[in-house]
Amino acid sequence: MKPTLLILAAGMASRYGSMKQIDGFGPNGETIIDYSIYDAINAGFGKVVFIIKEEFVDNFKAIFEPKLKGKIETDYVFQNFDLKQFGIEEEIYREKPWGTAHAILSGRNAIKEPFCVINADDYYGFDAFKKMVDFLTTEVTDSNYSIIGYQIGKTLSEFGAVSRGVCQVDASGNLTEIVERTKVYPKDGAIFYEEDGEEFPLDYETPVSMNFWGFTPAVFPITEELFVKFAEENKDKPKAEFFIPLIGEKLVKSGQASFKVVPTANKWFGVTYKEDKPFVQDSIDQLIKSGAYPENLWN
Template sequence: MNKDLTLLIMAAGMGSRFGGLKQIEPMGPNGEFLIDYSIYDAINAGFNKVVFIIKEENYDIFKETIGKRVEDKIKTEYVFQDINNVPDGYSVPKDRVKPLGTAHAIYCAKDNIHEPFAIINADDFYGKDAYKVASNFLKNVDNDNSYCLVGYKVSNTLTENGAVKRGVCNVENGNLTELIESSVEKIDGKIIAKPLNGKDSFEVTEDTFVSMNMLCFTPSIFKYIEEGFPRFFEENKDDLLTGEYLIPDVVEKLTIKGIVSTKVLPTTAKWIGVTYKEDKEKVVESIKKLVEANEYPNKLWK
């Protein structure tokens, strides 16, 4: 029996950089959103279940737009990222508004996913090849502690409109050894990564691999995220209004300790996304070109 191949889409972020629910910005020729292309590519790569992580107040708008279009194409489930959904003995300040971060988002889906799965951001276009890479890994994974990160060449992930957040990968023999969350920008012809932890900036080459938050896990990740909550609450005890529990940190710690191995699997895909309002025009143009090249149908969902 074929096991389910699940795509977990993290869509609870508030789109603060771009204003409003940026996942719901039409980008395709017939009002398609970037998330539509993600699901289309995932289905074609063999995924047969999608789980959306959203904020409860966005449920109706999400279901009426994206849900309505894809529910008859793929098994669809919704999970609310509730900041009170934390292990017993912990709590978040009542006046916190911001979601608790990507690791917490994944934790919220623990009752919906019992099979290997991939995660993506809702507001990034990852490209066909990336889903094939992820699908191939998930179909063949045979060890609960074997994960993978789909690695993009950094030069395929930049915008002309400013810095972008990327996880810069250090890789040895195809395996991740370090993941440096950084603000990355092309300055005077050089690609400069400025680590978010305040360490010194460094130059990276065009073919350095970065993470776009497309990662593949087995369900063991839920246990590891849960085990990491005490540390998160301790490290952020003075910053529980805004501190975030992030999946790259979890993956890096597990990998460095040797608890899991994380393969970095390269993709030839080029990222498309809206980090800044000014990016939208270019994204619309990029999708138009892909449609004209018959990479996608003009009307995505028949």
């Protein structure tokens, strides 16, 4: 059975200022998602599931269905604020969605096979998709998951701080710890993260998570249990987010699962800020010139 690609596309894009998930960056208006799905199809994925807000479903279908028909199976699931589906009766006020790990739960009824999770607004490169397919078809088990590890120096924005899941890896290449650093930035030729007003340096090749995770459906009930606890503990914190690295950390520390950190030297790029757009457009143009992609992706 071919693995499934689960795309996180329900974020509010508060820093970017518009719906970057369907913004055009390629020469014919291709979105970053287009390049991810193109790579996923060529790598061997069999289905793509979009996690979106329900009010955007018509937009997404109009953009992607004509391109993908006959190439890969598609499905759409919705991330929302309804907590009753998790047995939480209390109304909890939120300013934004509950986060990436909560979003994964939206796909629990649509996915029955090994799958990977990616962000809609990140460019990952074919190498990462091929390595993930290889893992999901030969190595994955209910207690052996994976994460694609990018070099932090190849993942930063020139226009502001970014969040990165910084990975600690043992001698066998397995994750021992992942810490979400919410303010990472380049400065004077070096890389730093900020915590409690202090700066700390990071090595250029430090492996980080760009939310490219490989799982089996066994992760869904575990995630739901963790989310219910998180929601109850953070009901008075309307900006608290349930990040995917929290799942990884819990499973690793409890011994329930291991995570193989699969390294890639690919350069990541994405659109955290509006100012990132020209850089992303130029990066895609260079990839087309190098022969990585055809100029017209789907024709």
